[in-house]
Amino acid sequence: MAGDRVKFGIVVFPGSNCDHDAYHAAKHVMGQDAAFLWHKEADLQGADVVVLPGGFSYGDYLRCGAIARFSPVMKEVVRFANAGGTVIGICNGFQILLEAGLLPGVLLRNDTLRFTCRYVHVRVENAATRFTGSTTPGTVLAIPVAHGDGNYFTDPDTLRRLEENRQVVFRYCTAEGDPSPEANPNGSLRNIAGIVNEAGNVLGMMPHPERAADPLLRRVDGRQIFASIIAYTLGREAAGSRPVLEHAGR
Amino acid sequence: MYRAKIRITLRTSILDPQGKAVEHAIGSMGFGEVRGVRMGKYVELQVDRPTAEEASRVTEEVCRKLLANPVMEDFHVELEPVEPHGG
Numbered sequence: 001m002a003g004d005r006v007k008f009g010i011v012v013f014p015g016s017n018c019d020h021d022a023y024h025a026a027k028h029v030m031g032q033d034a035a036f037l038w039h040k041e042a043d044l045q046g047a048d049v050v051v052l053p054g055g056f057s058y059g060d061y062l063r064c065g066a067i068a069r070f071s072p073v074m075k076e077v078v079r080f081a082n083a084g085g086t087v088i089g090i091c092n093g094f095q096i097l098l099e100a101g102l103l104p105g106v107l108l109r110n111d112t113l114r115f116t117c118r119y120v121h122v123r124v125e126n127a128a129t130r131f132t133g134s135t136t137p138g139t140v141l142a143i144p145v146a147h148g149d150g151n152y153f154t155d156p157d158t159l160r161r162l163e164e165n166r167q168v169v170f171r172y173c174t175a176e177g178d179p180s181p182e183a184n185p186n187g188s189l190r191n192i193a194g195i196v197n198e199a200g201n202v203l204g205m206m207p208h209p210e211r212a213a214d215p216l217l218r219r220v221d222g223r224q225i226f227a228s229i230i231a232y233t234l235g236r237e238a239a240g241s242r243p244v245l246e247h248a249g250r
Numbered sequence: 251m252y253r254a255k256i257r258i259t260l261r262t263s264i265l266d267p268q269g270k271a272v273e274h275a276i277g278s279m280g281f282g283e284v285r286g287v288r289m290g291k292y293v294e295l296q297v298d299r300p301t302a303e304e305a306s307r308v309t310e311e312v313c314r315k316l317l318a319n320p321v322m323e324d325f326h327v328e329l330e331p332v333e334p335h336g337g
Contacts (some may be wrong), residue, residue: 063319070316099319106321113267153264153322187267 006233007033009047011077011093013068014039018054018090018210025213026051030226039071048233049076049086052093054146054208060235064107064149065095086130086229087202094194094204103197103204104162105154107147107197109188115148119219120185120206122170122193123177129169129196130232131203134224140177141170141221143207145185150206152188152195162195170194170205252297252305255328258318259290293317302329 008026012019027034035045044050051108058067068074074096079089081102090098097103124132124139135141150250154162162168170193174177177192186206194205209222261267266288273287295312297305309327318325 033331062317064317066319106319108264109267111265111267113271160294187265 004234005031005033006230007035007039007046007048007053008042009035009049010051010053011037011073012039013055013057013071015057015059016055018094018208021208022051022053022090022210025210025222025226029213030230032226032230037073039068039073042072042076044073044076044080048227050080052077052087052089052096053210054091054093057092057096058134060149061225064100065092065099068092068096069099071167081197081202084199084201086233087132088225088229089202089204090208090210091145091150091206094206095149097202097204102202103195104158105152105195107149107206108151108187109149109151110147110151115146116150116185117144117146118185118188119144120193120207121173121175121177121183123173123179125168125171126158126166126196128166129200129203130229131196131225132169132228133232134228138177140173140175141177141207141212141224142219143212143222144210145207146211146222147186147206150186150188150194151249152186152206154189159189162192163190165198167193167195167198167227169196169203170207172222185209189192251332252298252328252329253332254261254293254305254309255293255330256293256309256313257290257326258293258313258323259326261322261324264322273320285329287330291317296332302331305329 012021016082023034026032124135125138127135171179171191172184172193174183184191196203209225212219212222268289269287274285297308298303313325
């Protein structure tokens with residue numbers, strides 16, 4: 001962190017294609033610091049927030065996110081996450097977080113069998129996370145999705161735990177906020193669009209907030225997620241409770 | 251040296267929309283009697299270990315950690331000995 005700016009570290013895998021969008025949203029729209037983190041470098045460059053961006057890392061070979069998980073940079077991302085660092089995985093980034101075991105479950109092929117690229121509505125289910133603190137529960141955000149494998153699935157026990165711990169952060173819904181089957185673009189269990197880990201510091205979501213941040217593109221609902229992360233990170237800095245990550249891991 | 255032949259299949263509890271689409275196409279061909287289409291993956295690899303037991307252990311670990319995702323997939327391994335330089 002430099003002064004009152006939060007540093008976003010955006011991981012670049014071969015095949016990432018939303019890395020520049022995330023960089024643009026963090027740096028030029030939100031006015032923060034941003035750096036690209038090359039997948040071969042095991043160095044997070046002092047980032048306060050790590051972004052795993054959307055795209056098709058390693059061509060989606062084997063399974064979406066399966067190969068990226070073994071990149072040198074991911075060892076550091078796991079260490080950072082286990083030490084309480086803020087990590088957000090968007091779309092392919094969400095898939096990578098699941099493959100890396102930082103979040104539970106899998107993303108299966110969309111039940112429509114179609115690649116779906118359009119605006120959807122998601123309802124904020126938990127506004128008490130560091131990713132949604134600037135929203136209120138029930139807020140409906142219009143954010144685009146663009147994926148072929150976004151059908152969230154997990155076993156019944158894990159699903160129950162996710163719901164009980166309020167780890168479901170976003171659900172697909174109608175414009176009015178109804179999480180109906182018709183509002184579900186991919187067949188996800190319980191209309192799940194985004195979840196956090198139990199500790200609350202790692203978020204995975206299929207919709208792309210970075211694509212709904214610049215007013216040039218008209219919709220700016222995605223900004224609320226960036227704004228929440230920034231407010232949380234600056235607030236923690238001000239309170240002097242920022243953990244020294246260099247010593248927290250092994 | 252051993253060659254491992256690995257079949258990776260979706261677990262039976264997981265819906266397989268790809269399999270469903272293929273089944274539908276088979277039905278459209280006129281084979282209404284074909285049912286239960288499930289898509290999977292097939293992987294071959296060679297393991298340079300002296301015993302079948304060791305080769306099996308390596309293969310299982312590779313499957314568990316990378317080739318299959320245990321949340322949604324099962325895997326089945328067949329091992330056969332091969333000549334070290336036989337390709």
